[in-house]
Amino acid sequence: MVIDPNDWEPHELEKITRRFTHELAKRTLISPAQNVPAPDMGTGEREMSWMADEYKRLYPNDLNSWGCVTGKPVSKGGIRGRVEATGRGIQYALQEAFRHPKDIEWAGLTGSLSGKRIVVQGLGNVGYHAAQFLSQEDDAVIVGVMERDGAVIDENGIDIDGLHKHIHDNGGVKGFKGYTPDSNSVLTMDCDIFIPAAMEGVITSDNADQIKAKIIAEAANGPVTFSANKILRDRNCLIIPDLYANAGGVTVSYFEWVKNLGHIRFGRMQRRQHERQTNEMVSAIEEMVGLPFPKDKLAKIIEGPTELDLVRSGLDDVMREGYQVISEKWNGDNRIPDLRTAAMMIAIERIRDSYSSLGI
Amino acid sequence: MSHSDESFLSSVELMFDQAAELVGLPDDLRHKIKVCNSTYTVRFGVRLRNKLFTFTGYRSVHSEHREPVKGGIRYSPHADQDEVEALASLMSLKRSFGY
Known part of the structure; x- marks a missing residue:
């Protein structure tokens, strides 16, 4: 969009961004199935959450509406590590x-x-x-x-x-x-x-x-x-x-x-299972060799993957x-x-x- | 930017041509892949500070060979159709990598 974000107050940018989202949505230029925008220069998590929220308002029945845009904050359906x-x-x-x-x-x-x-x-x-x-x-x-x-x-x-x-x-x-x-x-x-x-x-x-x-x-x-x-x-x-x-x-x-x-x-279903299984493996190794597993390595090895x-x-x-x-x-x-x-x-x-x- | 140099879009297109030549694409298919499939311009009014301001936005899709199509939302006073199309072309080529 042709705009200098520094010219506007946050509440004005919100209004403009929501209107823009509306215009895009009318033409299927934003849609979880076909067209998914993301941040670029001059936009970030804030703008993406306005866009997602506006899309959700327009299509409250769309089960996948969070997926209409990426680069959202984690609290609004974003993913860790995106920023x-x-x-x-x-x-x-x-x-x-x-x-x-x-x-x-x-x-x-x-x-x-x-x-x-x-x-x-x-x-x-x-x-x-x-x-x-x-x-x-x-x-x-x-x-x-x-x-x-x-x-x-x-x-x-x-x-x-x-x-x-x-x-x-x-x-x-x-x-x-x-x-x-x-x-x-x-x-x-x-x-x-x-x-x-x-x-x-x-x-x-x-x-x-x-x-x-x-x-x-x-x-x-x-x-x-x-x-x-x-x-x-x-x-x-x-x-x-x-x-x-x-x-x-x-x-x-x-x-x-x-x-x-x-x-x-990601990782919600496997993480603790991974920890339990690795713990079992560690105690089996300790039993076999008759020595305690090195303490400094234990925590890192047992830990299941986070998102x-x-x-x-x-x-x-x-x-x-x-x-x-x-x-x-x-x-x-x-x-x-x-x-x-x-x-x-x-x-x-x-x-x-x-x-x-x-x-x- | 230097006045003697190519614009963003023509740089991308010249780099594309060079690669397409080596791939051995026939001219007609090369042209089809090079151009953006669609570019929409939206102009809309927002009432702010007791005045109606008209804003212009673009959304360009280079290709739909993988869906959903992806691309950034840039807020810049210098944005124009050529810039958006250059970014769309790079994005579509980019999506050939990974996942």
Whole structure:
């Protein structure tokens, strides 16, 4: 929708969003069976719960009405792990890339994510979570963050949580340790991985040859133009393309939709059964070997999976498999210039196959 | 954005063409898959601050090869039909991965 959300008060945005939902519903442009929207730039859990609520008002008899939209808050039929899903997906995509040493070496890197220097453009929902997970869990170092009003540089690693709070409280990065008003200096600074997480068309032929990153993980949709893509590819910059890299959001949205249709939380039926069975197994092992099970491992092993565990497992599986398929395609045919082309080819082949199975 | 570079939608379409060429799709099928199947424009009025404001929204579906179709709701002063169609195309290609 053509609207600047900052121009409106929350109660006005609610009215507009509900009216918009009404207009979409009249034309079946929102429906649990056919068309399921989700958040994007400028919208989030709040807007999704307004949309779901409005849809429910219109179709109170539709058993699946919660499934008309995804990205809802957990209290309104959402799923745990959805908010951070796209950022989490970026982390999983990069982890899987680093399990492919040949690809990483092609880009001029070696080893693991640990110690890799990362620059993030845009510390919104996606950029924040990606930066947070990569620095906290993979020991990568976030050396630069670009935002609308400037940038932050810190070679020792930026405190992402602190910066995120600072932006929330002050409306920008100004005043934070390492602040510079010149955000371009971060775009072109020396780093291993660049994560564009703002908007489309930010890397063009004007700035592509100044970008020093060896890997670009496209958290935003369409951040690299067609011309810039060629320039980067020619100097062995490994671009992990948007249509794969940021698929974490839609993947967990799908899990949320399945949860809504199932009317039950993932793991509800199995969790305690898993715990009981594992406890039995542990006591059988103790009986057989005559030794107590190591206490420090016991709790982790017995614990049954929560909804969040299952969402992460499902997302990790999708991201790993996606990279493997794309990388195999790229490496297996030297006519294919990059991962993006390989990913698009796979997608096109799958759409073609679904057409041909219909006889079109 | 640089004026010399392709727009978002043409970037996606050029990348698509390059891939479709390598897949060996015939031209007619390539064209059919490339275009968005439908794009609706809705214009609606909301009375706010004692005035009637007209808002414009788009909902574009690139393909229904997997249903339900999925796609984001973007609130942006710069949103337009081309942007929505580029996002729809990427989303439909994206849905070929996983689950």
